[in-house]
Amino acid sequence: MSTEILETPASPATQFDIDRTAGNFSYPEQHEFDAGTGLSHATIDYISNVKGEPDWIREFRHKALDVFLSKPMPTHWASHDLDNIIFNKIRYYLANAQKPTRSWDEVPDDVKRTFERLGIPEQERRFLAGVEAQFDSEAVYSNIKAAVADQGVIFCGSTEGLIKHPEIFKKWFGKVIPTGDNKFSALNSAVFSGGSFIYVPPGVKVKHPLQAYFRINAENFGQFERTLIIADEGSEVMYMEGCTAPKFETTTLHSAVVELVAMKGAKLQYVTVQNWSANVFNLVTKRAIAHEEAEVKWIDCNIGSRLTMKYPGVVLKGRKARGEVISIALAGDGQHQDTGAKMIHAADETTSNIVSKSISIGKGRATYRGLVHIPKHLKGCKNNTECDALLINAGSRTDTYPAITVRGTGNACQHEASVSRISAEQIFYMRQRGLSEAQAMSLSVNGFVNDLVRQFPMEYSVELKRLIDLEMEGSVG
Amino acid sequence: MSLEIKNLHARIAGNGTEILRGLTLTIEKGKVHAIMGPNGSGKSTLSKVLGGHPDYEITDGDVLLDGASILGMEPDERSRAGLFLAFQYPMEIPGVSNANFIRAALQARMPEGEELEATDYYAQLYEKMDMLEMDRKFTARSVNEGFSGGEKKRNEILQMLMLKPKYAILDETDSGLDIDALRVVSKGVNSQRGAERGFLVITHYQRLLDYIVPDEVSVLVGGRIAMSGSKALALELEAKGYDWIKEDAAEPACA
Structure with a gap:
């Protein structure tokens, strides 16, 4: 099916200004906007044109593509399975419309059915302050409860964020995770679309969580959402994301970049429950900056996918900042969960806590990679790391790669790790x-x-x- | 109605050594049948074989629960059919609360789509725990994790009281119990005696049988029943030891 659109968008950039739906011939009813298969500077112009972006973003994207192309695959330390991603067979942008609806009724029926099966509108009514639902490259639905919006909280997609709120967006975008951080952050920076932009004004405590739901629905496709959350001084917010995709024969790529900024005394929690199907390469970069006395907590739960590589991090930039990563990974048969955490201590009296639990089933493989960095000139910093692995079958595998650098005399670090098995006697007892x-x-x-x-x-x-x-x-x- | 063990032969899977060698025994509903025997006679093997432990294979004979063979059944099917095993060494299940575990076991017995009623469940659980003099905090603690030997055994009996099996096999439930715990555990077992339930009590020592008075006592030697009798047999064993039976049992076992 996808071969029919192989040839479509590879024409000069100028053409897209005239025909923004170029590359859309195969699925007129499904995708109004389609950047076609493969990745080039023309793909980027297509995306930028369709979104009506300002020039600075277009330039940012083009530069990022060059960085992506110049960087080798990190297979000197990461899984060689990465070499099985065929970048020129992936479609980088698929969407039906440019603006999400605010009303659930206006969401197209097939999309609505998908999200209703996943329980999205019901959850919103019950316990959420706002919801964004992304289908392939763009959000189809985005809503924030009036009471929350009235407090000055901004909750929208990345495109709307950068166009309508450039004064906040530009200040932090790409600052927590620079384009060149790694090959996949560069890829995301080149072709990002969707994701959330959230700003919580000083002192505002958002009582209920904001939630985004990411759904991949197309084959041979890459989803590259970009999320930027800024919790201003003394504010509090919890953001939750869920992810799913149907099972295709071909591989799918999900490569997000998530940047969090917690200003002085802010509390920011980011919860992920991901359940990708077993053909998805899930290569995500997530990092936060925590200023003075701020608290950032990542709760990261990885189920499914073919290969996940994700190490949420916190840069503890201000005195007494606190970072936490709670990570659960379940590696089923044929899956590799390569997850962990990074804690970069950059101020006195900063504390961090990492708790990681992984479960390997069948021939599944769970890898923990942890980076803890406390330089010599700091005082009173503490890190605690616990990582526990549970192996279910004889062929299950787990590896741990902790990289801990703690210098100076006034800092403390504690690392505990365990590997256990469910014993046959335990199962017999329960049976x-x-x-x-x-x-x-x-x-x-x-x-x-x-x-x-x-x-x-x-x-x-x-x-x-x-x-x-x-x-x-x-x-x- | 009975649990009928007929000429049962069993060995460790993949290993030639036969441990049960033609064991025949009937546990009638409404009765308590005690099994005693020296170390290595096959007492614990018998309880595991009845439960369907995968380490053992049956080479001959049959086990009938109210007339139907259970040998083709999985361990959980046997449990749901009404067979309960109080383990000599109960397993710990980290992170799973006692209340959730017992609830899951009860839920597994309910028809598809039916949910256990939570308030009834807790009312029952607390009643049984009170009988066994167990603190309420045991509902929230992980199954057997960090329990003392005595607490683990009480917890086995608690599960039995909640699951209400047709036939309960108590495998050395008295081992590791002090006299107070023994009294409490026995009270729990005795409360369950009645026409709808049969017990097989496996023990090393006569002492337990002062509290749970058996209707019949059998002696297991070398993988088969060497002798059966009344409660008096247990007292005789305590006085004389097992050697005199071992000598008798060396003869062909068909009487």
């Missing part, structure tokens, strides 16, 4: 009480992550339990 093998496995796995799951918002912990149950059912007999 003797009437639980099936899958139920017993599932209960054990839920028990293993239980202390972390308790920190999740209620709705997400229920969802996580359900996902673990499904995964364990599939892994037994």
Whole structure:
């Protein structure tokens, strides 16, 4: 199917000013906007034109593409599976419309059905302050409750953010994660679309979470959302994201960049529950800057995908800033969860905490990579790292690569790691009480992550339990 | 109605050594049948084989639960059919609360789509815990994790009281119990005695049988029943040891 659009958009950039729907011939009813297959400077002009972006962003994208092309694949340390991503067979931009609707009723039916099955509008009514639902490259629906918007909170997509709020957007965009941070942050910087832009004014405490839902629906496609969240002085906000994709025969690429800024005394929590299908390469860069006495907490939950590489980080820039990463990874058969955390201490009396739990099933592989950096001139810094791995089957695999640099005399760091197995005796004991093998496995796995799951918002912990149950059912007999 | 063990032969899977060698025994509903025997006679193997432990394979014989063979059933199917095993060494399940575990076990017995009623469940759980003199805090603690030996055994009996099996096998439930715990555990077991339930009590020592008075006592030697009798047999064993039976059992076992 996708081969039909192989040839379409490779024409000079100027043409797109005239025909913004070029490359759209194969699926007129499905994708009004399609940048076609493959990646070149023309692809970038197409995206920039379609979005009606200012020149500074267009230039930013072009430069980023050059950086992406110049950087080698990081296979000297990362999985060689990365070499199986064929960049010229991926479509980089697919959308039906440029502006999300504010009303659920106006969302196209097939898209609406997809999100309704995932429980999105229902959750919004029940416990969310705002919702954004992204379908392929653009958000189809975006809404913030009036009471929250009235407090000055901005919650919109990245395009709207950079066009309507450049004074805030420009100040922080690409500053936490520069284009050249890694090959995939460069790729995202070149072709990003969608994601959230959030600004919380000083002192505003957003009581209920803001949520984004990312759905990949197209084959041979790459989703590159870009999220920037700024919690101004003394404010508080929680953001949650969920991700899914249907299972295709071909590989799909998801490569997001998420930048968080917590100003003095702000509290920012970012919760991810990702359940990509087993053909998705999930290569995401997430980092936060925490200013004086700010607290940033990443709760990162990775289920599914073919290969996930993701190490949420916090740069502890101000005195007494605090960073935390809570990470759960479930590597099913044939999956590789390469996850972890980075804590860069850059001020006195900063503290960080990393708790990572991974579960490997079948021939699944879970890798923990941790970076803790405390330089010599700092005083009173503390890091605590715990990383526990649970192996389910004989062929399951786990690796741990902690990189810890702690210098100076007034700093402390503690690292604990464990690897355990669910024993046959434990399973027999549970089965003797009437639980099936899958139920017993599932209960054990839920028990293993239980202390972390308790920190999740209620709705997400229920969802996580359900996902673990499904995964364990599939892994037994 | 009974749990009928007929000429049961079993060995460790993949290994030639036979541990149960033609064991025949009937546990009738409404009765308590005690099994005693020296170390290595196959007592614990019997309980695991009945539970369907994958380490063992049956080479001959049958086990009938109310007339139907359970040998083709998975361990969890046997449990749901009404067979309960109080383990000699109960396993710890980190992160899973006792209340959730027992609830999951009860839920597994309910028809598809039906949910256990939470308030009824907790009312029952607290009642049984009170009987076993267990502190309420045990509902929230992880199953058996950090429990003392005695607490683990009480917890086994708590699960039995909640699951209400047709046949309960108590595997050396008295081991590691002090006298107070023994009294409490026995009270729990005795409260369950009745026409709808049969017990197989496996023990090393006569002492337990002072509290849970058996209807019948059998002696297991070398993987088969060497002798059966009344409660008096247990007292005789305590006085004389097992050697005199071992000598008898060396003869062909068909009486």
